[in-house]
Amino acid sequence: MRKAIAFVMAGILMVTAMTGCSKSGGATQAAAKAADKASDITGKTVVFIPKLTGNAFFESAGKGAQKYGKEWGINVDYQGSPNAAVADQVSVINNAVASGVDAICVSSVDATGLDSALEEASAAGVTVVTWDSDVSNTARTLMVSQGTPDILGKMLVDMGADSLTKRGTDIKADKIKYCWHYSQATVADQNSWQAAGEAYIKENYPNWENVAPDNYYSEQDAEKAVSIGASILEANPDIDLIICNDSTALPGQCKAAQNKGLTKEDVTITGFASPMSIKDYCNAGIIEQWGLWDCQVQGAIGSYLAAYISAGNQLKVGDKLDIPKIGTVEVLPNDCLVDGASTGDVNNGVVLLPERTVFNKDNMNNYDF
Structure with a gap:
């Protein structure tokens, strides 16, 4: 398991992201503040929700989120269903809210099917972040995407x-x-x-x-x-x-x-x-x-951002945040993923993983997920 987003190994073909996203707002001192505010997330509980359990991709992402979560002092609770169904994810979300968690980090099985449940979660004071697969951008704060x-x-x-x-x-x-x-x-x-x-x-x-x-x-x-x-x-x-x-x-x-x-x-x-x-x-x-991307790092980033925002921190488009043990990420506007999508003034946008990897017989055994 690599401990940085930017990982390069000999013989691996890397596909580097060129986002092409429009940007609004300038970079702030968020990166410098991350170290000072890291203690703010200690003790936060994030429910990490996959599209379905039992799938190697989602299980690996959950393990990565939990591994890094322990190092950051946050509790990442992996909860899901073996069925990739809206009703099942809504049930998990509602149970999480009822239990009083601080945040939810979810990969949605449907582009809009979870919106109502997530909006209710937000109204109840639960921070919502998505990863891998998005919902309406008004139903979450940040989206951690594998690429445009x-x-x-x-x-x-x-x-x-x-x-x-x-x-x-x-x-x-x-x-x-x-x-x-x-x-x-x-x-x-x-x-x-x-x-x-x-x-x-x-x-x-x-x-x-x-x-x-x-x-x-x-x-x-x-x-x-x-x-x-x-x-x-x-x-x-x-x-x-x-x-x-x-x-x-x-x-x-x-x-x-x-x-x-x-x-x-x-x-x-x-x-x-x-x-x-x-x-x-x-x-x-x-x-x-x-091909794929480092889903363990992706899950970890989503969980960290969920805990970070739930602690009262704010991020705007253009802000760069240093995530301990991983590296620096930048908040981009929602139109990176959906043409014409609007972006809220604060705690709303997209974070991209900077690299993807092509696997073949020469490099596939270098990975443990």
């Missing part, structure tokens, strides 16, 4: 294009048949990556054909991810590329290909998932490369 839609959409397509090239495909001339397989149409982050990826494909690879414009969804259900993955391969025996921008869909799609006796030489599969959840498929020759 343009960054992540391009990354997904580039991984697919590079893998196809390694198979000997001419990605500029050949007719590439592809599709998207992810959780569901109501998840804001994955939809934004898919939309940005589609725009990138149309601009750079007009010869590619999306064989399923309505996409394939497996609802973050591990068994369904395999069955949907199998149906993709059955319906499209000549498909070249399957992009899985979801940490449940990717291993499910790899398993479906393995069950059918296919390898990375037959079909290119790529997407986002933790290295530990995919390494066996990589070793088996099912997948060439895939």
Whole structure:
């Protein structure tokens, strides 16, 4: 587990963020104040809520948040449901508020489905921060995002294009048949990556054909991810590329290909998932490369910010905050993630992770999540 956001290892292909976000307001002395105010968060309780439990990505993020939380003197309580459902997350949120916690840090299964519950939580004095997947920006303070839609959409397509090239495909001339397989149409982050990826494909690879414009969804259900993955391969025996921008869909799609006796030489599969959840498929020759970000650091940043704001501290767009054991983060406006989105004057905005990582057989064993 790395103890800094900016981590570089030999042989690792890093994808560096270029945010392109507009900025309002200037940087303040927040970074200098962080050390002085760090004691303010001691004893705070943050309920850390994943989209679902039992998934390697979310379990790793929770472990990272709890590990760093102990070092900061805050209590990070990992609470969730094995079902990726709005009703389940609302129940967890309501229980957290009823128990008197200081803050909630949640990855939402739906772009707006949690808004009412989170607004009620805020009204009850509970600080709300999101991470990984957002809600309406009026229903939370800060969002800790893995990257902008343009960054992540391009990354997904580039991984697919590079893998196809390694198979000997001419990605500029050949007719590439592809599709998207992810959780569901109501998840804001994955939809934004898919939309940005589609725009990138149309601009750079007009010869590619999306064989399923309505996409394939497996609802973050591990068994369904395999069955949907199998149906993709059955319906499209000549498909070249399957992009899985979801940490449940990717291993499910790899398993479906393995069950059918296919390898990375037959079909290119790529997407986002933790290295530990995919390494066996990589070793088996099912997948060439895939990507992610340090979800343990992401979970930790979200928890720290939740505790920091709940302690009465304020952050504005342009402020830089030094997070102990991790590094400096900057608050950006909400239009980094959603075009035209407004940003509140204080304690409202986006914090981006500065880097993402592409995993392959050469570097995947360097990670423990």
